[in-house]
Amino acid sequence: LSICSRTVEPLEYYRRFLKxxxxxxxxxxxxxxxxxxxxxxxxxxxxxxxxxxxxxLGNTTxxxxxxxxxxxxxxxxxxxxxIVPNVELPSLxxxxxxxxxxxxxxxxxxxxxxxxxxxxxxxxxxxxxIASGKLAWVLYCDIICLDYDGNLLDASxxxxxxxxxxxxxxxxxINEETGLSEVNLKQKNPLIIRKHPVATSFAxxxxxxxxxxxxxxxxxxxxxxxxxxxxxxxxxxxVHKPGGxxxxxxxxxxxxxxxxxxxxxxxxxxxxVIKSITPK
Amino acid sequence: GVLxxxxxxxxxxxxxxxxxxxxxxxxxxxxxxxxxxDAGSLLSCCLNAACMALLDAGLPLAALFCxxxxxxxxxxxxxxxxxxxxxxxxxxxxTFAIGSSERKVLMATTKGSxxxxxxxxxxxxxxxxxxxxxxxxxxxxxxxxxxx
Numbered sequence: 405l406s407i408c409s410r411t412v413e414p415l416e417y418y419r420r421f422l423k424x425x426x427x428x429x430x431x432x433x434x435x436x437x438x439x440x441x442x443x444x445x446x447x448x449x450x451x452x453x454x455x456x457x458x459x460x461l462g463n464t465t466x467x468x469x470x471x472x473x474x475x476x477x478x479x480x481x482x483x484x485x486x487i488v489p490n491v492e493l494p495s496l497x498x499x500x501x502x503x504x505x506x507x508x509x510x511x512x513x514x515x516x517x518x519x520x521x522x523x524x525x526x527x528x529x530x531x532x533x534i535a536s537g538k539l540a541w542v543l544y545c546d547i548i549c550l551d552y553d554g555n556l557l558d559a560s561x562x563x564x565x566x567x568x569x570x571x572x573x574x575x576x577x578i579n580e581e582t583g584l585s586e587v588n589l590k591q592k593n594p595l596i597i598r599k600h601p602v603a604t605s606f607a608x609x610x611x612x613x614x615x616x617x618x619x620x621x622x623x624x625x626x627x628x629x630x631x632x633x634x635x636x637x638x639x640x641x642x643v644h645k646p647g648g649x650x651x652x653x654x655x656x657x658x659x660x661x662x663x664x665x666x667x668x669x670x671x672x673x674x675x676x677v678i679k680s681i682t683p684k
Numbered sequence: 685g686v687l688x689x690x691x692x693x694x695x696x697x698x699x700x701x702x703x704x705x706x707x708x709x710x711x712x713x714x715x716x717x718x719x720x721x722d723a724g725s726l727l728s729c730c731l732n733a734a735c736m737a738l739l740d741a742g743l744p745l746a747a748l749f750c751x752x753x754x755x756x757x758x759x760x761x762x763x764x765x766x767x768x769x770x771x772x773x774x775x776x777x778x779t780f781a782i783g784s785s786e787r788k789v790l791m792a793t794t795k796g797s798x799x800x801x802x803x804x805x806x807x808x809x810x811x812x813x814x815x816x817x818x819x820x821x822x823x824x825x826x827x828x829x830x831x832x
Contacts, residue, residue: 508689508692508693509693511686511689511690512686512689512690512693514686515686515687515689515690516690518686519795522795523794523795523796523797524797525797627701628697628701630792635797638799638800639797639798639799639800640794640797640798640799640800640803641794641797642793642794643778643792643793643794643803644792644793644794645789645790645791645792645793646693646694646697646698646791646793647694647695647696647697647698647699647700647701647781647790647791648697648701648790648791649701650701650747650783650785650786650788650789650790651788651789652786652788652789653789653804653807653808653811656789656792656807657800657804660800660803
C-alpha cells in the first residue's frame with residue numbers, strides 16, 4: 405500500500421476517494437454541505453441595510469446587504485428602476501485574493517449575478533418605478549464573501565435571494581404642489597419577488613465524474629465547473645459552463661435534474677427562515 | 685467592464701481545455717480579440733476566431749471547438765446564428781462551444797430563461813450546426829496552405 409500524500413499528490417489522493425464514491429470530508433458525490441442562513445438585521449448584524457442575509461455553505465460564508473436609494477430613471481427606460489449587484493472577494497476570505505481592484509473572479513461573479521437577476525426576472529424593474537420619468541428605486545446588492553471554501557456562486561445567489569425577500573421599502577409619494585418626493589418611513593412594503601432562482605454548482609473530475617457543491621480544494625483539482633440556475637417552475641434561468649472539460653448532453657441533463665431537486669430543498673429552507681422572522 | 689471580464693473568463697477556460705499546455709512549459713499564450721463590428725452572435729464569433737487563431741499559430745490542440753448561438757423566439761422556433769435584432773426579440777439566447785471530437789459541450793452560457801426541453805433542442809441543433817463550422821475551418825486551412 406503506497407503512501408499517498410494529500411499535499412504532494414493531491415489528485416491521486418482524491419482519486420482514491422472518488423473510486424469508493426465518496427470524498428475526503430465524508431460526503432457522497434451528490435451530497436451538499438450543511439446550509440445555514442441568517443436573515444434580517446437582528447441575526448445578520450447589518451443594521452443599516454434595508455435587507456440582509458448571511459449564508460453558510462459548509463465553510464463558505466457569504467453575506468449580502470441590500471440598500472435602496474432613490475434616483476431618476478434612465479431616459480430610454482423611464483418606467484424602470486435599477487438593480488446593481490456587486491460581488492466582492494476581499495483578501496480576508498482566502499489567501500489567493502489580494503487587496504486592490506476586483507480580480508477576474510469577482511468581476512465574473514458580479515456579471516453572473518446580474519445575469520441571474522435579469523434572466524430569472526425575479527425582480528421586474530418596472531416594479532421599482534415610483535413615478536415614470538421622475539423617480540425610481542435603485543437596489544444596491546452587495547455580496548461579500550467572508551470565507552471562501554468553494555461554490556461561491558451558489559452561496560451568492562442564495563444570499564441575494566434571501567436578502568431581497570427581507571427588504572422592506574418605505575412608501576414614497578411625490579407631492580403634487582412642490583414636486584418633491586416624500587418618504588414615509590412608517591409605512592413599509594416588502595419587495596415583489598416574482599421568481600426564486602437557486603444555483604447548483606458541479607465540479608468535473610477526470611472528464612467524466614461530476615461532484616456536487618465542490619470545496620475550494622476540489623475546485624482547484626477539478627478540470628471544469630458547471631453551474632445550473634433553476635426557478636420554481638423547473639425552468640432554466642442559466643446554464644453556466646465556463647470552459648473546462650467537455651460534457652455530453654446527457655451529463656448536462658443529469659446536472660439539470662439534480663439542480664431541480666436541490667431547488668426544492670433550498671426553497672423549503674428559505675420559506676422556513678422567512679416564516680420564523682415574520683411577526684405574527 | 686465586468687461583461688468583458690466575464691467573456692474573457694469563458695474564452696480563456698475554453699481555450700485552456702483544448703490547448704495542450706503541458707507541451708509548452710513556462711510559456712504564455714496571449715489571445716487578443718478586437719471587435720471590429722457586432723451584428724449579433726458576438727460570443728460565438730469570438731470563439732470561432734479564437735480557435736482559428738490557435739490553429740493558425742500551430743499550437744498543439746486536443747480538439748477543435750466552434751461557437752454556435754441559438755435564439756429561442758417567442759413562438760418557440762429555434763434560430764441559429766441570430767442577428768442583433770433577432771437576439772433582442774428572442775425569449776432566450778444560448779451560446780455553446782462544441783468540441784470537434786465527439787460534439788461534446790465545452791462551454792455553455794444562456795441569456796433569458798427557457799425550459800429544459802428547449803435547452804436540449806437548442807443543444808442538439810447547435811451540435812448539428814457545428815459540422816458546418818468545422819467544415820469551414822477545414823476549407824479555410826486548406827485554402828491557406830494550397831498553392832495559389
